[in-house]
Structure formats: structure tokens, C-alpha cells
Amino acid sequence: MDVYFKDSQAQMTAPIRDGDAILGVIDVHSTTPEAFREDDLRVLVQFTRALEAVTRIIRQAEEQAQIMTENQRLRLEAEINRREIERLSHELTRSGWQDFLNGRRGVTGLTLEHNRLSNQTDWSQALIEASQNRQPVRLVQGDRETVAVPVILRGQVIGAIEVEPEPGQAEAETVEMVQAVAQRLALSLDNARLLEEAQETTAQEQRISELVARFQSAESVDDLLQMALSELSQSLGAEHAAIRLGRPGRQMEGASYA
Structure with a gap:
């Protein structure tokens, strides 16, 4: 007799399963003896099967929701990482080119006029506007038309690049051509910059290696000091260089080069 149903005279039970796991049991009682028949048991079993199916659907829906939530989290994380990589790439490009141009001794601007090239660094109004607005610019002054396009990396x-197309040239064709050149030029310029920097680094390392070899051949402190100052002056184009041994405020050995 079931302790929870003391007046029970008939009982049917059917487990609720999820695979090999038992989630629960349906327990049916009646106060009438032999109240349940085989048909009743089949109905109960069918009911538990339906309940099991609903339970599986709910569980699968919950699992799917968890997967979707995790996928959304991963997509968001990937987007954050992509934006951070993009930001770092932009920053490295900006700082790399800024340092390169600040330290560059070579050409930073060319102008072609009547089939003659000349080194020029001044910026025309069209070049300035294209650079600042980050988009193509068309300026017309009298009979002269200028199209300028930013070089973006x-x-x-x-x-930025500017051209004065021949009269009658379609503006759209001119802009399209200059933009195509600017896009390809940007990548090629960056490759050339990286190559120049790599070559400069290699040359500097070579100079340092040669200097170390010379240091090892020195026979006195005076010789070493003179070598160091002479090399720094020649390598950096310095008009003044100095070395002091010891600490400030004490009698020191020293050497200077100017």
C-alpha cells in the first residue's frame, strides 16, 4: 500500500525517461479495487511517451538556446577582436608612416610639369582638401581643372595625388583612374617603406658590429673613447658629442668631440 494514499485500492505507475535516465514517475491511484485495466495502462504509457517527447523538445530547445547564446558571445568577441586588430593596424600604419616621414631624407613629394620632374613638398589646395576630406576633390579655376585623390592605407x-586632365576628359573616368592608381600605390609604398626600414636596420647592425670589432682592437681607454665619439659623430652627423666617465661632482676622466 502506498503510504501517501492509504485508501488506495488500485495503482498504476509509469516512468518518465530521457534516454537511459529516469526523470520521474507518474503514479495513479484509485480507491476502487481493480479499477485499472490493460487499456488504462496503455493510455498511461502513451501519456508518459508524449510527456517524454515534450521533455526532449524542451531540453533540445534549451540546448539550442545555449548554443545560440554561446555563438552570439563568440561572434561578439570575434568582432571586438577584429576591431581591436583593425585599430592596432591603423595605429601601427599611422605611427610607422609618421616616423618614416619625420626621419626621411629622401623625396617626399614629386611634381610633373611639362614632362619635367621636380622635388616639391608644398601642398596645393586640391591636395589638402583631398587629404583632409578623405575623398576625391575637383577644383576648377578658369580653364584649369584639378582632380585630387587621397592615398589611403x-x-x-x-x-594625396592630383592631376590636371586634358580638356574634355570625363570627370568620372579621371577620378576612377586616379583612385585605382592611389589604391595600388598605397600598398606598394608601404612595402617599399618596410624594405627601406629593414635595410636601414641591417646597415645599422652592420655598423655596430664593425664598431664592436674596432673596440676589441683598442689598447687603451683613451682609444676607446675616441673611437666611440668619432663613430657616433660620423654615423649620426652630430656636430657635438661627449663622454664622461665617473659621476657628476667628482674628478672624472673625459673626452669630447665637436
């Missing part, structure tokens, strides 16, 4: 403006 990884979201950073690293320069």
Missing part, C-alpha cells in the same frame, strides 16, 4: 591617409 588601412584607413590612414598617407598622401
